[in-house]
Amino acid sequence: MSFREDHELHGRRFGRNLGVALTLVVFIGIVFGLTVVKVTRGDYEPENARIQN
Amino acid sequence: MSDASINTQFKTQEAGFGDYFALLKPRVMSLVVFTAMVGLLAAPVDVHPMVAFASILFIAVGGGASGALNMWYDADIDAVMKRTQARPIPAGKVTRDEAFAVGITLSVFSCVMLALAANIFAGLLLAFTIFFYVVIYTMWLKRWTPQNIVIGGAAGAFPPMIGWAVATGGVSIESILMFTLTFMWTPPHFWALCLFMKSDYKDAGVPMLHVTNGRRSTRNHILVYTLLLAAVAIGMAFTGVGGPIYLTVALILNALFVAGAISIWRRDEEVSEADGYKREKSFFALSLMYLFLHYGAILAEATLARYGLGGW
Numbered sequence: 001m002s003f004r005e006d007h008e009l010h011g012r013r014f015g016r017n018l019g020v021a022l023t024l025v026v027f028i029g030i031v032f033g034l035t036v037v038k039v040t041r042g043d044y045e046p047e048n049a050r051i052q053n
Numbered sequence: 054m055s056d057a058s059i060n061t062q063f064k065t066q067e068a069g070f071g072d073y074f075a076l077l078k079p080r081v082m083s084l085v086v087f088t089a090m091v092g093l094l095a096a097p098v099d100v101h102p103m104v105a106f107a108s109i110l111f112i113a114v115g116g117g118a119s120g121a122l123n124m125w126y127d128a129d130i131d132a133v134m135k136r137t138q139a140r141p142i143p144a145g146k147v148t149r150d151e152a153f154a155v156g157i158t159l160s161v162f163s164c165v166m167l168a169l170a171a172n173i174f175a176g177l178l179l180a181f182t183i184f185f186y187v188v189i190y191t192m193w194l195k196r197w198t199p200q201n202i203v204i205g206g207a208a209g210a211f212p213p214m215i216g217w218a219v220a221t222g223g224v225s226i227e228s229i230l231m232f233t234l235t236f237m238w239t240p241p242h243f244w245a246l247c248l249f250m251k252s253d254y255k256d257a258g259v260p261m262l263h264v265t266n267g268r269r270s271t272r273n274h275i276l277v278y279t280l281l282l283a284a285v286a287i288g289m290a291f292t293g294v295g296g297p298i299y300l301t302v303a304l305i306l307n308a309l310f311v312a313g314a315i316s317i318w319r320r321d322e323e324v325s326e327a328d329g330y331k332r333e334k335s336f337f338a339l340s341l342m343y344l345f346l347h348y349g350a351i352l353a354e355a356t357l358a359r360y361g362l363g364g365w
C-alpha cells in the first residue's frame with residue numbers, strides 16, 4: 001500500500017490546519033458538555049420548556 | 054486599480070493560525086473576558102460552571118469577531134498608524150476579504166451559541182454590541198466626530214452587562230452601573246494615550262479630540278470625565294455589587310486618578326514635552342490598573358457574599 005507524497009501546501013499549512021482541528025475538537029467538547037448539563041438538570045423537560053418560553 | 058488588487062494589496066505571505074487569531078484582538082478580548090466574568094459572577098443568580106464557561110467563551114469570540122470586522126474596515130488607517138502597522142492585514146499576512154469572512158462567521162456563530170447556551174436576551178445583547186462596535190463606532194463615528202471615543206466606548210462597556218444577562222436573563226441597575234463605569238473610563242483612558250501618541254491619529258486622518266479641538270481642550274476633557282467617573286465609581290459602592298472592600302478600593306483609586314487628571318490639566322505642552330509626557334504615560338498606566346482593580350473588587354465582594362461575607 002502506498003500513500004501519495006504530501007504536497008508542499010500540506011507542510012506549509014500544517015500549523016493552520018492543526019489549529020482549526022484543535023478548535024473544532026474543543027467546540028465539540030463544549031457542545032457535548034453543555035448538552036449533558038442541560039439534559040441532566042431537566043432544561044428540556046416539557047414543564048421546564050414551557051416555563052422558559 | 055482592479056477589485057482583485059484592492060482585496061490583495063496587503064497580502065504578501067502565508068498566514069498561520071496565530072495570524073487569524075490576532076485578528077480577534079486578544080488583548081481587548083482579555084478585558085472582555087474579565088469584565089463579562091465579573092458581571093456574571095456578581096449577579097444574584099447561580100449559573101452552572103459549564104454554562105458560565107461556555108457563555109464567557111462565546112462572549113469573548115463575539116468580542117473577537119467585532120475586532121476582526123474593525124480590522125477589515127480600518128485596514129487603510131491601520132497601515133498608516135505606527136501603533137497598528139503590525140496588525141495582520143497591514144503586515145501582509147491576511148487579506149481584507151479573509152478578515153471580513155472570519156469576522157462575519159464568528160459574529161453569527163457567537164451570538165447563536167450564546168443564545169443557545171445561556172438565553173436569547175444575552176445572545177441579542179451580544180449581537181447589538183457587535184453591531185454597535187462595527188457599524189456605529191468603526192464605520193460611522195470614528196472618522197466623523199471627535200466624540201468618537203465617548204459614544205463608541207459603549208461597545209467596550211457592554212460585556213459585564215452581557216455577563217449579568219447570562220445569569221439573570223435581563224438588565225438591572227447594577228449591570229447598568231457596571232456598563233457606566235467602563236463607559237466613563239474609556240474617554241480619559243484613550244485621551245491620555247492620544248496626548249503622548251502625538252501624530253499617529255492626525256497622520257491617519259482620524260478626528261480625535263486632540264486633533265480637532267487641540268491638546269488644551271483634551272486636557273480639560275480628561276479632567277471633567279475623570280470627575281464624573283469618580284462619582285459613578287464611588288456611587289457603585291452603595292449598590293448591590295458594592296461593599297466595604299469595593300468602597301476602599303474605589304476611594305483610593307479615584308483619589309489617585311483625580312490627582313493624575315488634575316496634574317495633566319495643570320500642565321501645558323512645553324512641560325509635557327520636556328519630561329517626555331511622563332505624567333500622561335503614568336496616568337494611562339494607572340487607568341489600566343484602575344479598571345482591573347474596580348472589577349476585581351466587585352468580584353471579591355461577590356465571592357465573599359457566597360460565604361455570607363461581603364456587601365453591606
